[in-house]
Amino acid sequence: MNRFICSTTSALGIIAALLLFPEITYSAEEVASALRRYKEREVSTGYYEEYEVLPRHQRPMVGVPGVQRGIFPYSPSAARVRIRTRLADSHQGIKFYKRRRCEDCHVKETKDIHTIRANLTCRQCHGGEPIASIEHYYSSMNPIRRHAAVCSKCHEGASASFASYVVHTPNPAMAATKKTFPVLFYAFWIMVGVAVGTFVVFLPHTALWGIRELFAAKEKTTSEPKQHG
Amino acid sequence: MSPNNMARIKRFTPLQRIFHVLLMAAFLAQGATGLARMYIETPWGKKLSWVFGGYESALTIHKYVGIFMVCGFLLHVLYLVAAIDWRRFPSSLFGPDSLLPHGRDIKHFFLHFGWFLGINKAPQFDRWGYWEKFDYWAVFWGMVIMGSTGLLLAYPLAASRLMPGWGLNVAFWIHRIEAILAMAHVFLIHFFIAHLRRHNFPMDRAMFEGSADLDDTRHERPSWIARLDKAGTLDSVLVPEAKVYRRVLFYLLGYTAVALGFFLLIGGLVNSPYITW
Known part of the structure; x- marks a missing residue:
């Protein structure tokens, strides 16, 4: 009997604890990712394990193009349908x-x-949970206050115009960029065109010149004008 | 070379030579500091940035040298205004002593190609070959492009007052592609023409010494010598060869630049797949 009361009390106690104590909040951490946290520790201490200092290009994960990793990949079509740009919590409902x-x-x-060069973590700009959609009125990433609330943390005196710099720059070479950032797309391809044009003309030109001069004897000590070759 | 004391023909003034040496040094410094930052993800880039005191100070050096180059360019534009023969303006601009592109340069280009393939005789070059004019204008417009985008990127807060901030994304990519173009052109094509082709091997000292071998010039630029002969001014532009210690210095300068250039070119090419573009 005693034992029964004892075990019931303990069970109720555990249930009460589970119900009353606050939930463990994984995502509310300042740095959610263990990888990022590790990166930060490495940067701040300068201490690296031997196995960590392989060259950057030896990535352990091999990605397959067009195939998303993860056990429960979030459906890309569902993401397109759901409008997530004005939510107080933009990640609401994601499993x-x-x-x-x-x-x-x-x-x-x-x-x-x-991210790559300045070693910023996502949350240093996007903030802790819940991350509001950028067009949500009270979001710190809303263009009406983004420059003051986010950019100026490092770029002192940042203006709204300054904040229109596209931090997540799209790949300027891709056709998709023609729609999202046409000026960048055209500037990129015009510059690439100039560069390719220069080398298409001057590389064969210079190579042929070098070869041709091998056949032309270097004429010397003559007083009248002469042609080579 | 020749026992004749006046065996060389004057080709560049001391001021032009000083500007070329300064441009060389600044160009290499900009190339090295720029690539050090661009390749910071790779061990090669980390070592390169170590030379300049790290990622941050590489940028500081890059900015100061960049401002130095912009000032040099502005001085060069002033020099151009002073150097133009205003008395015979504007015909002086289209003469053979001018670096302005001319119809005959295009003709010479195709004739030169014909000579490469043995189709025709070599074109009669005057003082400036079409490749030299191309090099000059490539640097000229390169300075305008690199200087303007570089200043925008160096002062982003001020720049975003003049234009929308996303213009910096565009400026960044223009700066990057133009830099790659400029370095590849100088380290491959300019160095090949000035050092490796048989006529100039091991080095064309003209830009350092200020003069070129008269016989070689007669051979490569017959029109120029013929023109000076006809005008009777050839003797007035003949100069003796530089002293041995100066020639050694010129070779040292030239080959240091070539070595640094090849180091940057090869390192950049080999490591290019391993950076986030």
Whole structure:
């Protein structure tokens, strides 16, 4: 009897604890990703394990083009249908969100100068949970206050115009950029055209010149004008 | 070379030579600091940035050298205004002593190609070959493009007052592609023409010494010598060869630049797949 009361009390106690104590908040951490946290520790301590200092290009994960990694890939078509640009929590309703890392879905967004070179983490600009959609009125990323709330943390004196710099620059070579950032697309291809044009003309030109001069004897010590070759 | 004391023909003034050496040094510094930052993800880029004190100070050096180059360019434009023969203006601009492109340059280009393939005789070049004019104007417009985009990127807050901030994305890519074009052109084509082709091997000292071998010039630029002969001014532009220690210095300068250029070119090419573009 005693034992029964004892075990019931303990069980009720555990249930009460589970109900009353606050939920463990994985995503509310300042840095959600273990990878990022590790990167930060490495940068701040300068201490690297031997196995970590392989050259950058030896990436352990091999991606298959067009195939999304993960056990529960978020449907791209569903994302297109659902409008997520004005929500207080832009990640609302995404399954297993707490257990996921930003770059699981936002792969391209990790490949910009701010992330790669300045070692910024996503949350240093986008903030902690919940991350509001950029067009939500109170979002710190809303263009009406983005420059003051986000950019000026590092770029002192940033203006709204300054904040229109596209941090997650699209690949300027891609056809999709023609629609999203036409000026960048055309500037890129015009410059590439100039560069390719120069080398298409001058590489064969210079190579042929070098070969031809091998056949032409270097004429010397003559007083009258002469042609080579 | 020749025992004749006055065996060389004057080709560049001391001021032009000083500007070329300064441009060389600044160009290499900009190339090295720029690539150090661009390749910071690779071990090669990290080593390169170490030379300049790291990622941050490489940018500081890049900015100061860039401002130095912009000032040099503005001085060069002033020099151009002073150097133009205003008394015979504007016909002086289209003469053989001018670097302005001319119809005969296009003709010479095709004739030169014909000579490469043995179709016709070599064209009669005057003082400036079409490739030299191309090099000059490539640097000229390169300075305008690199200087303007570089200043926008160096002062982004001020720049975004003049234009929308997304213009910096565009400026960044223009700066990057033009830099790659300029370095590849100088390190491959300019160096080949000035050092490796048989006529100039191992090095054309004209831009450092200020003069070129008269016989070689007669051979490569017959029109120029014929023109000076006809005008009777050839003797007035003949100069003796530089002293040995100066020639050694010129070779050192030239080959240091070639070595640095090839180091940057090869390192850049080999490591290009391993950076985030």
